[in-house]
Amino acid sequence: MLERYKVILASQSPRRRELLQRILKNFDVVESDLCEEGFPEEEGKDLTVVLAENKAKNVKDRLMAEAPEETYLIIGADTVVEVDGEILGKPKNTAEAQNQIHMLEGRSHQVITGVSILICGNEVEESQITFAVTTKVYVASMDNKEIMTYIETGEPYDKAGGYGIQGVFSKHIERIEGDYNNVVGLPVQRLYRALRELDDKS
């Protein structure tokens, strides 16, 4: 699939790499060097798409400067946790982690991943496809002891919303509605469909 392109995943996440391998055998990883300081003005889906676009464009600029003779397909992605219209970032300390888990327990929230597929380089007109996919996640009620036990695992700190669905927190997740892998970091089925359509066209 997509043999005419040099496919690039613009993400440092090992989870995203593993998920993209389910769709494509051959791709390279080039991390964007954007420093994310706060969020742009957009909300929810629009926000994730803007962040995904920024990552893809940042990587594009560097690749086109280094090796403009190639034809690239660059995949950028960004995942956020949204509850009552508020975007949750990565908790910085115990109090923030506690606060976030309190916001999530005993109810549902949304996990949104925005994706940008950017085609550029030699012999192609630059083009871009973007989309965002939402998965609804229901977290069971948790008492304070359970919240503290979870925080003490150290798991919340590098994760937006303070949890990872694929780790020990899964015992608190009652159900989801949508694509599971979208919560992990890539909407695998939707991305596969978009890439297959590009492949059919090319």
Add this chain to the structure above:
Amino acid sequence: MLERYKVILASQSPRRRELLQRILKNFDVVESDLCEEGFPEEEGKDLTVVLAENKAKNVKDRLMAEAPEETYLIIGADTVVEVDGEILGKPKNTAEAQNQIHMLEGRSHQVITGVSILICGNEVEESQITFAVTTKVYVASMDNKEIMTYIETGEPYDKAGGYGIQGVFSKHIERIEGDYNNVVGLPVQRLYRALRELDDKS
């Protein structure tokens, strides 16, 4: 949790072992030596519970013969794929795998895991808790080429229904409704809740 018991997982599945580790640190694995030839008469949820009970009881008999001085908590589980009331087993050849994927693509089906928690041994009255959890899985439409590409990975053959949700087939799974880990092999959140209640009582 559950320190008074010697906890036993009555399953050979490495996936179930990994999932139970999210709930409990200390348990042993003892495989049941039942040979599953066809299915009992029961359907759907009842079937999975009967199969889970049989596994737990089989392991109990052997443990109680070897070391009756211990107090055991034995967890048996069985997962089936059901579509239009029909239970799909593990496909034996390409034709069966093709047929199963055809039955699943472009629609939803149910994955049901039955669980049996059996308490027995020294200083306890024998007791049992059983439950079954259902997750609805929506598989995208697939053309013949996609079906054959999937079958050629060799993945279908050791899996009921011919697919594993955590592998390359995930690119064909549009969405799920329910506990993702229930499809992998254990309803982690429901099992955690049951074990926590047992812990509170003991």
